Amino acid sequence: MHRREFLQYLGLAPLAAWSGGLALAAAPGTDYRRLLVLVELKGGNDGLNTVIPYADREYYRLRPKLGMARDQILQLDEQTGLHPSLSSWMPLWQSKELAVVQGVGYPQPNLSHFRSIEIWDTASDSDRYLDKGWLTQVFEQYPPPRTFAADGVVVGGSDLGPMAGGSTRAIALTSPERFLSQAARLENNAGNSRNPALAHLLKVEADIRQAAAGLRSAHAFRAEFPRSAFGNSLKAAAQVVAASRQVAVIKVSLNGFDTHSNQRNVQARLLKELSEGLVAFRSALMELERWSSTLMMTYAEFGRRPQENGSGGTDHGTANAHFLLGGAVQGGLYGERPALTGLDGGNLRHSVDFRQLYATATEKWWSLPAGSLFGGHYQPLTVLKI
Amino acid sequence: MRKLTVLLLWLPGIVLAEGMGDADARHLLSRTGFAPTATEIREFAALSRTQAVDRLLATVRTEPITPMPAGINDFMPLPKLRAMRQNATEEERKRFVREQIEKGLALRAWWLQEMRVTDSPLTERMTLFWHNHFVSSQQKVKSTALLARQNLLLRRHAVGNFGELLHAVARDPAMVVYLDNVSNRKGQPNENFAREVMELFTLGEGHYSEQDIREAARAFTGWSLDRNTGDFRFYRVRHDAGEKTVLGQRGRFNGDEVLDLLLAQPATAEFITAKLWREFVSPQPDPQELKRIANRFRDSRYDLRTVLRDLLTSEHFYAPGNRAVLVKSPVDLVVGTLRLFDIHPQDLRPAALATRNLGQDLLNPPNVKGWPGGEAWINSQTLLARRQLLSRLFRAEEMPGAAAAPAGDPQAMRLHRRGLQMTQDYRFQAQPWFSQFRGTAAQRQADMTRLVLATAPYEHIDASLETTALLSALVLDPVYQLK
Numbered sequence: 068m069h070r071r072e073f074l075q076y077l078g079l080a081p082l083a084a085w086s087g088g089l090a091l092a093a094a095p096g097t098d099y100r101r102l103l104v105l106v107e108l109k110g111g112n113d114g115l116n117t118v119i120p121y122a123d124r125e126y127y128r129l130r131p132k133l134g135m136a137r138d139q140i141l142q143l144d145e146q147t148g149l150h151p152s153l154s155s156w157m158p159l160w161q162s163k164e165l166a167v168v169q170g171v172g173y174p175q176p177n178l179s180h181f182r183s184i185e186i187w188d189t190a191s192d193s194d195r196y197l198d199k200g201w202l203t204q205v206f207e208q209y210p211p212p213r214t215f216a217a218d219g220v221v222v223g224g225s226d227l228g229p230m231a232g233g234s235t236r237a238i239a240l241t242s243p244e245r246f247l248s249q250a251a252r253l254e255n256n257a258g259n260s261r262n263p264a265l266a267h268l269l270k271v272e273a274d275i276r277q278a279a280a281g282l283r284s285a286h287a288f289r290a291e292f293p294r295s296a297f298g299n300s301l302k303a304a305a306q307v308v309a310a311s312r313q314v315a316v317i318k319v320s321l322n323g324f325d326t327h328s329n330q331r332n333v334q335a336r337l338l339k340e341l342s343e344g345l346v347a348f349r350s351a352l353m354e355l356e357r358w359s360s361t362l363m364m365t366y367a368e369f370g371r372r373p374q375e376n377g378s379g380g381t382d383h384g385t386a387n388a389h390f391l392l393g394g395a396v397q398g399g400l401y402g403e404r405p406a407l408t409g410l411d412g413g414n415l416r417h418s419v420d421f422r423q424l425y426a427t428a429t430e431k432w433w434s435l436p437a438g439s440l441f442g443g444h445y446q447p448l449t450v451l452k453i
Numbered sequence: 454m455r456k457l458t459v460l461l462l463w464l465p466g467i468v469l470a471e472g473m474g475d476a477d478a479r480h481l482l483s484r485t486g487f488a489p490t491a492t493e494i495r496e497f498a499a500l501s502r503t504q505a506v507d508r509l510l511a512t513v514r515t516e517p518i519t520p521m522p523a524g525i526n527d528f529m530p531l532p533k534l535r536a537m538r539q540n541a542t543e544e545e546r547k548r549f550v551r552e553q554i555e556k557g558l559a560l561r562a563w564w565l566q567e568m569r570v571t572d573s574p575l576t577e578r579m580t581l582f583w584h585n586h587f588v589s590s591q592q593k594v595k596s597t598a599l600l601a602r603q604n605l606l607l608r609r610h611a612v613g614n615f616g617e618l619l620h621a622v623a624r625d626p627a628m629v630v631y632l633d634n635v636s637n638r639k640g641q642p643n644e645n646f647a648r649e650v651m652e653l654f655t656l657g658e659g660h661y662s663e664q665d666i667r668e669a670a671r672a673f674t675g676w677s678l679d680r681n682t683g684d685f686r687f688y689r690v691r692h693d694a695g696e697k698t699v700l701g702q703r704g705r706f707n708g709d710e711v712l713d714l715l716l717a718q719p720a721t722a723e724f725i726t727a728k729l730w731r732e733f734v735s736p737q738p739d740p741q742e743l744k745r746i747a748n749r750f751r752d753s754r755y756d757l758r759t760v761l762r763d764l765l766t767s768e769h770f771y772a773p774g775n776r777a778v779l780v781k782s783p784v785d786l787v788v789g790t791l792r793l794f795d796i797h798p799q800d801l802r803p804a805a806l807a808t809r810n811l812g813q814d815l816l817n818p819p820n821v822k823g824w825p826g827g828e829a830w831i832n833s834q835t836l837l838a839r840r841q842l843l844s845r846l847f848r849a850e851e852m853p854g855a856a857a858a859p860a861g862d863p864q865a866m867r868l869h870r871r872g873l874q875m876t877q878d879y880r881f882q883a884q885p886w887f888s889q890f891r892g893t894a895a896q897r898q899a900d901m902t903r904l905v906l907a908t909a910p911y912e913h914i915d916a917s918l919e920t921t922a923l924l925s926a927l928v929l930d931p932v933y934q935l936k
Binding site: 182196254262278 | 543590592593736777778779780810819820821822825827828829831832833834835836837838840841844908911912929931932934935
């Protein structure tokens with residue numbers, strides 16, 4: 068039995084990976100053992116019907132058809148409640164593992180899906196175009212340990228999003244099994260070249276091989292994942308966590324939130340998928356004893372317009388509510404309850420810059436130095452128990 | 454001497470005294486077109502470098518060979534579109550959206566077909582170059598008709614005159630929509646076009662001030678489009694005819710005059726020449742040679758034939774250190790593979806989806822800066838997707854039926870249902886293709902390797918490999934991603 072297998076056998080592999088990486092850690096105290104899981108709500112979830120200011124009469128005036136009946140809302144306090152489809156999250160709310168951040172956005176909001184997600188992915192100002200994702204920017208400055216299987220893994224999509232561009236070791240896969248079978252066909256030929264283009268190709272091949280070597284796992288979870296594409300992604304993500312070597316980030320996404328029409332049914336279904344999926348993922352990570360070292364964060368390109376439209380839906384908007392979940396999260400309400408009067412061109416004003424969420428991940432979660440990673444300093448939220 | 458050695462190593466074939474030889478011909482044709490066939494290489498090998506470039510420039514086209522799909526040019530008048538939005542039923546709206554998606558896909562497929570069959574690949578490469586320079590994206594423009602018209606405009610000027618192209622693009626309706634000039638009016642200027650025309654289309658960053666942008670924006674006020682025809686239209690009442698100061702010049706400039714001010718700046722010639730250098734020669738321009746070629750470009754009043762001739766006959770173009778140093782774009786890879794292996798699909802929509810899957814959705818560059826290209830084309834996801842595409846194309850047994858859609862991949866399964874997978878239509882005809890190689894097994898292997906790869910394979914190729922097995926090894930070698 069080799070040393071690694073032996074350690075795996077004892078369930079100590081993550082520790083081994085860490086001790087190997089310690090010497091290469093980017094900055095003193097940097098802690099990439101703590102896993103960040105990003106959950107993208109593609110299409111722009113309607114935050115106002117997710118985290119509902121049910122005591123505000125203006126809400127019901129703006130949403131004559133879509134407004135949620137008060138008796139169905141899961142009350143968080145006397146002003147704010149959750150969409151009923153999120154009921155499986157209430158135990159997490161009670162145990163203070165769920166933080167709700169309202170009013171997340173950025174100045175001069177852009178209402179195009181495409182451009183706005185690019186702004187989120189690159190942590191740029193509204194009028195700046197950056198080629199690299201925000202995590203790429205972070206990892207280029209503070210690389211995760213080389214012993215990790217990869218810096219990050221994107222599950223269930225081809226778009227590297229926040230890990231695009233640059234030299235990040237980011238791997239995209241639909242399932243670990245498929246990735247491993249594709250990667251197996253790569254020649255096992257480490258090497259370099261003086262031709263920079265060829266050298267880049269060889270580096271990417273090496274990244275794939277390293278990830279493949281570290282992502283082999285067939286953990287049998289007791290947790291049951293929802294039978295849906297999103298459920299499959301989360302299961303694949305849990306397999307990645309269970310694998311022999313670590314990663315710093317995992318990204319999953321849930322699609323279909325662009326609810327211009329028939330929002331009531333569509334959003335109810337999606338939020339149910341979201342909440343039940345993440346609860347299953349939490350159970351799986353508790354089996355692995357990783358929940359306390361995992362931070363989950365939702366994001367989306369934008370929220371939706373407070374005033375419902377004529378088709379039983381909502382159009383593109385601005386500020387939005389997002390969630391942080393994890394064993395180290397200090398649950399509760401953060402940010403400001405959206406002011407529904409005094410809208411900006413019909414849209415919500417933001418109270419929390421989305422880059423404050425990113426700074427929470429980099430400074431508080433990973434203990435990276437406070438600095439100007441995103442073209443300026445953004446104040447992290449005090450939303451973690453660490 | 455070093456060059457000669459490389460030639461001898463890489464080209465034991467015939468080097469005619471006056472001809473450039475196979476290796477140079479292959480290099481020139483793969484950089485200015487898509488992967489060349491053996492026949493094309495032989496034709497050009499007999500020419501000198503100058504003759505070869507002259508031939509390429511003499512045969513550029515201004516009109517496509519492939520007819521555009523019927524109706525793709527039809528612009529839906531905006532009032533009609535608005536009425537439909539308001540009155541359509543849910544069903545009608547869904548059908549409309551589906552039709553729009555189909556139209557967009559048809560236009561992409563048409564363009565790829567043109568690239569596949571054209572006798573002037575350089576025209577297509579330059580049209581694509583301008584598409585990635587004067588970016589307009591369907592994400593924003595929406596109308597397929599306007600993008601189809603823009604494509605015709607770009608190819609008309611593709612190897613013409615840069616100044617004329619710039620003036621034409623500034624009044625191109627797709628551009629007018631894409632960079633918000635439709636809402637650029639006197640008193641309420643929108644600076645988007647004025648900013649990008651300086652930063653990305655002509656001068657490059659650092660050669661203008663914010664004040665220049667504000668003033669220039671006023672000159673383009675009133676440049677908009679006709680709501681019924683989709684044609685360019687100048688609205689005099691929205692135009693700010695007042696005095697402006699742009700790049701130190703003062704006058705009651707209109708938009709055309711501002712464009713001429715930009716063309717008069719040396720920075721413009723250098724910016725465009727450098728971008729062409731990175732497209733055709735190498736990732737890092739040589740500063741002195743660049744300056745020389747840019748000066749001649751400006752002196753020629755922006756004649757694109759002049760600058761291309763200079764770049765493609767430059768010693769740097771053929772320098773050994775600049776061979777096989779460019780990464781094939783997804784379009785290069787897909788179209789080049791179809792051309793090189795004599796694959797003639799009727800329906801190029803699967804190819805359009807393939808390029809999108811590899812990170813290049815034609816008509817939809819990621820932002821106003823276009824695809825960054827180069828090494829950015831290759832990440833773990835796109836590299837595995839490239840390899841998967843190539844191994845599928847050459848795995849004969851999977852082709853005819855290709856029946857089973859990859860389980861667990863919802864996108865692939867959806868495409869499969871809609872008949873948009875690469876199936877029989879993309880079949881590689883192994884026998885006729887392999888029959889072009891003659892002689893001993895070693896000779897056949899050497900010839901095929903030189904045809905398929907831009908430089909020696911990186912992986913060890915076993916001497917026993919022949920035909921399909923050899924071909925698979927070659928296209929899966931990392932060097933196949935280079936040109």
